[in-house]
Amino acid sequence: MCDSFFTLTIARHGETDENKHGLVQTFMDTPLNKNGLEQANLLGKYLKSVRFAKLYSSNMMRTQQTAECVLNHSKQQPPPELILDTRIRERNFPAELEGQPSLSWIKDAMAWSAKENLAPIRYNIAGAEPHAGFQDRVVSFFKVIL
DSSP states (O other): OOOOOOOOOOOOOOOBHHHHTTBOOSSOOOOBOHHHHHHHHHHHHHTTTOOOSEEEEOSSHHHHHHHHHHHHHOOOSSOOEEEEOGGGSOOOOOGGGTTSBHHHHHHHHHHHHHHTTOOGGGOOOTTSOOHHHHHHHHHHHHHHHO
16 A cells, blocks of 8 residues: 555646647647636646646647746745656647648547547547557656656
8 A cells, every 4th residue: 555645736738829729739839829828827826835846747838838837826935846748748640730620630530439439539540649659658657757
């Protein structure tokens, strides 16, 4: 039995213009828009009294901006270390999908998953990071921090 416990807080990055317009932006390095910066600042204010041992973010601009807002509002002294880790990036999709409307190919992938009797998250798209590779990447991150 484990003698120590901790709380894991997970937050999504604030809104980008691509989010607002329903566009794919997996590895496209996009900044937060005005609304996204407001969301990130609200998150920072909400978490200002939470003590973090470490703060992790992917190395994408939108996630770093969100993490920096959390740090900027933190009352913790010294502030927690911000660690950038590529393993917690979003699943990588082909370059030709970046900046394209996401609904059409998501619907196609969901239909294919249903036909193949697979969980929707396991859909595969030609040229995309395989689901198993994505899962292995994220699991390897959690194995290190847990």
